[in-house]
Amino acid sequence: MLHHTANVKQLDARILVSMTGTPKLRGSIQIERPNRMRLKAGVLGMNEMGVDVGSNDELFWIWTRAALPGQSPTLMWAHHDSFRQSTSSIRKAVPLEPEWLIEALGIVDFSTYESHSQPTPQPGDRMQMISSRTRAGGKQYRVTVFDARRGIIEQQSLYDQQGQLVAFTNSSDHVFYPQHNISLPRKIELHLFQNGQEITMLVTTDRYKMNSLFGDPQLMWQMPDPGDVERINLAPDVATSARPPSQLPVGEFTPVEQPQRNDFRPVAYPGR
DSSP states (O other): OOOOGGGOSEEEEEEEEEETTSOOEEEEEEEETTTEEEEEEEETTOGGGEEEEEEOSSEEEEEEOSOOTTOOOEEEEEEHHHHHHOOOHHHHTSOOOTHHHHHHTTOOOOOTTSEEOOOEEETTTEEEEEEEEEETTEEEEEEEEEETTTOOEEEEEEEOTTSOEEEEEEEEEEEEETTTTEEEEEEEEEEEEETTEEEEEEEEOSOOEESOOOSOHHHHTSOOOOSSSEEEESOTTOOSOOOOOOOOOGGGOOOOOOOOOSSSOOOSSTTO
């Protein structure tokens, strides 16, 4: 067993978010499994000068509250099922859902709607497992690398049907919480590859509070209504929800070799 995620239903933490070319943002993140998440962060901790990223059981949103260089404030949103089935160009502009942030923390569910390979040994006492799922744009593969001795997830990589790397996360500086029998990272690197460019985000935190969220659920998990801010539906071509994806054989996955990098541990690429 990789970790005891069943012991954790809720998470709450103060965070610091760093992205290339933007000021550091301070804020908070709350999670209630499986799909509820809320991240609010802003310059100097002022949420009205930052972002509001959230997800509930039906939909998710990304609200850029302050104008960025060359951009105006926008609220992007989509229903989960519609987003997974959409093939629109707008949807391709945001290839990942907020669930990727939840998984980056090591709170991963290996769904029965996915196919999973048997763990295989990797250098440095690590193990690797490949999971496959389907989306409207084709097959999608997640490669999970974990410490075989401690059962801690260290890296997750997402590949498209062609084996091209879409995104990966490095998780480090883990803290063990004995009352919940789980280790969670205090440092998370997120790397997103889009249109030939790499977007990097670093999320750091000191400690987590577990299973003790306070507040009105109707407000905490409700998509905000920012008035006259531009709203963009990320899945305009899908009107109805879709059935759960069918399972796929993981043996069909052949990742494209990626160049050697110096800013992360290159353990997520199969075949190395």
